Amino acid sequence: MIKTGEKIDTSFTLDIVDGDVEKRVAFSELLDRPVIVTVYMKNNTSGCDRQNKSLAEKAGDIAARGYKLVAISKDSCNSHKKYAEKLGIGYILASDPDHSFAKATDSLVEKKMYGKTFHGPSRSAYFIDTDGTVRAVIEKVDTANHAGELLEKINELDS
Numbered sequence: 001m002i003k004t005g006e007k008i009d010t011s012f013t014l015d016i017v018d019g020d021v022e023k024r025v026a027f028s029e030l031l032d033r034p035v036i037v038t039v040y041m042k043n044n045t046s047g048c049d050r051q052n053k054s055l056a057e058k059a060g061d062i063a064a065r066g067y068k069l070v071a072i073s074k075d076s077c078n079s080h081k082k083y084a085e086k087l088g089i090g091y092i093l094a095s096d097p098d099h100s101f102a103k104a105t106d107s108l109v110e111k112k113m114y115g116k117t118f119h120g121p122s123r124s125a126y127f128i129d130t131d132g133t134v135r136a137v138i139e140k141v142d143t144a145n146h147a148g149e150l151l152e153k154i155n156e157l158d159s
Contacts, residue, residue, distance in 0.1 A: 001122065001139065002105040007132045012100040014072070017080040017093045027101070030092070031130045035068045036150055037101065038125040038141065043075045043083040050143040051123075052087050058147030059091045065154050072096045072121075096121075105134075125150060127157065 002008060010028035038055065040048040052071060055062075062069050069091035075083070080093035094101075102108045102121035109122045125146070127136040135157055142149055 001107045001124070001137065002126075002134050004134055004136055006134055008104045008128065008134065010104070010132045012104060014100065015077050015095040016070075017077050017084060017095075019090075020081075022077045022081070027104070028132070030068065030070060031128065031132065033066060033068050033130065034135070035070055035128045036062065036125060037070045037072060037128060038146065038150070039101070039107070039121050039123055040071060040073050040141075041120070041123065042073055043079050044086075047123075047143045048073070049087070051141060051146045052083075052089060054144060054146040054148070055091065055150075056087050056089050058151065059089075062147065062150060062154070063091075065151070065158070067127075067154065068092070070094055072101050074099070125153075127153065 013024055013026050015024050040051050042048055059069055072094040074097045075095060077095050084093055099108060099121055107122040107124055108119045111120050123141045125138040125141055126134055129135055136153055138149060
């Protein structure tokens with residue numbers, strides 16, 4: 001996994017949903033201010049719903065601290081639009097079916113489900129500066145209090 005102080009390759013592209021707008025962007029285009037990228041597995045699953053509900057409740061507080069919030073999963077933009085409406089999400093949802101972000105952050109991990117082993121992205125959060133430098137990483141997200149742990153980390157970084 002990428003370490004604090006390292007830079008990620010920001011040239012990969014993602015399909016994003018930002019409000020009602022769907023578009024393809026280079027990741028570097030999202031870095032107009034510091035960004036928190038939070039990774040979750042799939043829309044409409046219990047842990048991911050808890051994670052995104054927590055974020056939706058505090059997204060304004062995170063934005064007020066100067067950070068752009070981006071949540072990434074492999075779901076399509078069409079799924080993201082419905083999910084955002086369902087949960088009242090006002091931050092960017094990114095579709096990453098090829099795990100481009102996980103590859104850029106070296107965070108593909110071995111997982112097991114129903115007796116099968118596969119590789120997928122780590123449920124983590126990354127604080128990334130405008131030049132692509134990773135300022136902090138939360139390696140294991142607390143789904144129920146995710147926004148709280150992000151705000152706590154912002155306090156650490158800004159002190």
